[in-house]
Amino acid sequence: MPENGDLLKLRCGSPGYVAPELLEDVGYDEKADIFSAGVILYVLLSGRPAFRGYNINEILTKNKKGEVEYPAKFWDKISDKAKDLVQLLLKKNPKERISAEEALNHPWFH
Numbered sequence: 375m376p377e378n379g380d381l382l383k384l385r386c387g388s389p390g391y392v393a394p395e396l397l398e399d400v401g402y403d404e405k406a407d408i409f410s411a412g413v414i415l416y417v418l419l420s421g422r423p424a425f426r427g428y429n430i431n432e433i434l435t436k437n438k439k440g441e442v443e444y445p446a447k448f449w450d451k452i453s454d455k456a457k458d459l460v461q462l463l464l465k466k467n468p469k470e471r472i473s474a475e476e477a478l479n480h481p482w483f484h
Contacts, residue, residue: 390425390433394466397438405468408477412463419456420448424464440466455482 387396393409395402416424424442427433442464449457459482462472472480 389430390423394438394440405471408471416460419452
């Protein structure tokens with residue numbers, strides 16, 4: 375955890391799972407982990423990767439832009455509460471992204 379509000383700078387993570395701010399080299403905090411948890415939840419609910427592409431560059435480009443799609447074929451049977459939580463976890467801007475505490479208090483868990 376960074377001290378005094380400093381952001382971490384080490385670039386790490388797996389393509390398709392890493393938060394956009396890591397790919398933009400602007401620094402990151404715990405909200406990067408929230409994004410990655412959102413990607414995992416997306417995969418668990420839909421059975422598909424959040425960022426699809428024909429090669430790693432396509433995946434990373436969509437990942438960096440935060441371009442998440444919710445194809446009806448896979449998401450129509452997912453509850454609105456679950457979709458809402460995933461969308462909050464996958465906000466491109468970390469300042470708009472839900473916190474861990476907020477996520478745990480989300481209606482989908484209740």
